Amino acid sequence: MSSKKRQLTGLVSVATALALCFTIAPGAAAAAPDPANEAADLIAEVAPDQGTVVGTTPKGDTLVSSTESGETVVSTDVDEPITFIQNDSDTGGVLEVPLPDEVQLEAPVVADDGTVFYEGVNGTTDVAVQTLADSSIRLQTIIPEGSGASVKFTYDFGADARVLEDAETGQVYVEQGDTIVAEIDDAWAYDAEGQPVPTSYEIREDSIVQKITPTRGTVYPIVADPKFITGTNNWFGGRFVAARFTIAETTRIAAGGAATAAIGTLIGMVPGPHTAIARSVLQGIGATLVLWAGGARALNKCVELRYYYIAHKAYGLYYSGTTKGCR
Known part of the structure; x- marks a missing residue:
């Protein structure tokens, strides 16, 4: 050699x-796996319209993300709701969203990009909360393999909240008192390769249930979320009056026999200086109200007629719930 x-x-x-x-x-x-950053990376890769995630600041036993419109407050106690507080204390509202009952979670940790991450107990579904720069909030579930042929997560909004559905567009809103505090974006779910997974929302009383149904080709984990668009209480046009009709009243309006009386009820609620314009707007929507009421009955819900007297616009909204006047 x-x-x-x-x-x-x-x-x-x-x-x-x-x-x-x-x-x-x-x-x-x-290096040991870092579940929080791995989750944040997965979301950034597969989520639609990712946006810019806002960082968090520890305050006592909470994690706070601040935007121009308000603050998202996440408690380190998994039993406490996620809260968005609008900056305008006079007209702003507060959105509260508890974590879904269907998950069991460890205490949250924060990923490098500001994602607040809750690891699922014993390898079950994780949850990741993101506040985006536009003040919207994404509450994402990260679903592991073996979770079942169909998975559901329920989102409640507190005893005083109402979930409303626009009779014309189907858009869903969360209202606290007389303030709409969030618009709920369309449901989405994607697998680990960025392929869409069938998903939809169902409104049950004043809760939103997201259903995710994996297919044979789904690659786990799946990321799914409700996105809550917050930061303004002026979706429709400011101050309003509203007439809510029970299921029996909605049925009569749908039959065409009570629409005129219903509209007259609403006109009587409008403040004096705005009454003339309100009458000219509302007296022309009788046939539309009949259609809205029919749509509500098809969903076993009630109709609410709402008039925004600054914007001079009328809306039909579907609502339900025995404690909210529907029955």
Whole structure:
């Protein structure tokens, strides 16, 4: 063997020995998985319209994300709701969303990008909360393999909240008192390869239930979310009056026999200076109100007629709930 070959063989042996030393040395072990950052990376890769995630600041036992419109407050106690507080204390509202009952979670930790991450107990579904720069909030579930052929998550909004559905567009809103505090964006779910997974929302009383149905080709984990668009209470046009009709009244309006009386009831609620314009707007929507009421009955819900007297616009809204006047 030539001296050059012997030298090369010796170098390879030394390199191999060093590699083995570094491989087994305790200080050189591979870094442990970081579930929070892994979740944030997955969301950034597959979620539609990612947006810019706002960082968090610890305040006592909460994590606070601030935007121009308000603050998202996440408690370190998993039993406490996620809260968005609008900056305008006079007209602003408060959105409260407890974590879904269907999940069991560890205390939250914060990923590098500001995502608040709750790891699921014993490898079950994780939850990731993101406040985006536009003041919207994404409450995402990260669903592992073995979760079942169909998965559901329920989102409540507190005893005083109402979930309303626009009779014309189907858009869903959350209202506290007389303030709409959030618009709920369309349901979405994507798998680990960025492929869409069938999903939909169902309104049950004043809760939203998201159903996710994986297919044979779904690659886990799945990311799904409700996105709450917050930061303004002026979706429709400011101050309003509203007439809510029970299921029996909605049925009569749908039959065409009570629409005129219903509209007259609403006109009587409008403040004096705005009454003339209100009458001219509302007296022309009788046929539309009949259609709205029919749509409500098809969903086993009630209709609310609402008139925004600054914007001079009328809306039909579907609502339900025995404690909210529907029955």
